Amino acid sequence: MTDTPQQLKALPAPLLAWYDGNRRRLPWREDVSAYRTWVSEIMLQQTRVTAVLPYFDRFMAAFPTVEALAAAPEAQLMALWQGLGYYSRARNLQKAAQVIMTQYGGVFPDRYETLIALPGVGDYTAGAIASIAFGQRVPAVDGNVLRLAARITGCADNVLEPKTRAMFRRWMAEILPSDRPGAFNQALMDLGAMVCLPNGQPLCGDCPARGFCAAREQGLQRRLPVREKKSARRVEPLTVFLLHRGDAVAVRQRPDKGLLAGLWEFPNVPGTLTEQQAAAQLAQWGVTPHQWGKRFTDRHVFTHITWEMTVFRLDVQGNGPHDWVWRRPEARERYPMPTAFGKLEKTENICDT
């Protein structure tokens, strides 16, 4: 387990001093309650502060309490949310308000574990409410905090990986000051939004961490945080044989486990075979081509794999292996075939190469 880096241990005092002089004045901060903190945090998801401000005021005027929100007509709720987008947020707010009314007697839960169980409340929001409204030492780690932590520590671990996020969360939990956890979390939010800006343009000269920030010292602001999406789809080359005997075509059933399990396919082998290699493969199967027909290529994209297919269309004689069926046109429905293969019968008329 990686110890919390010294740079982060040095952060709380200068960060809080900076926050006291620079914090954003926001309506949910001037008059703090769990309800107001919660609504503001949900509105701020994927949405800029300036866009949220008028919505927040109208929402609070219409639904000043959890009780009012729980009982709100859906049409009114949606009308007040109109333009903010991500409407499931509004629906979840109301669902959670109803849970608070029915399960907690209208009293806003104050424990992180209870908060995170409410509809639409994730780790960050639960941490924000627990720390800001209830003064608990719980971190609130969002994209801003991941960026700050990566830059200040110079950590090049991929922040899109859960283990990196968990590590940063642990570090933040360790450095959270017990006397002002809510202010600390809000200070991180403000620093990320106002100074340590994304896309490699932080205003390091204005930053309370400038004296010990590793990214600033090493000029790594543009490289951090590292956000690497999972590797792209795996590309698998495949050689497929459309083998005709009169008006019948050879098909076989796929294994009953794995991709396209149990469906039918045209005989195929991994890799991209040359004509010579394809001829050897046919001989191995015990079929002989009358003449070499069309060869074409096609591609099929699955969630994690792309098949790059080279397709040989041949008239042949011979029966082939025992598990092949010579499927006649009228029997098509008895041998269900996935699109990846089925489309090749149509493509063969188009893509002659």
Ligand code: SF4
């Ligand atoms: S010094 Fe620059 S890179 Fe480092 S935390 Fe501050 S703004 Fe971000």
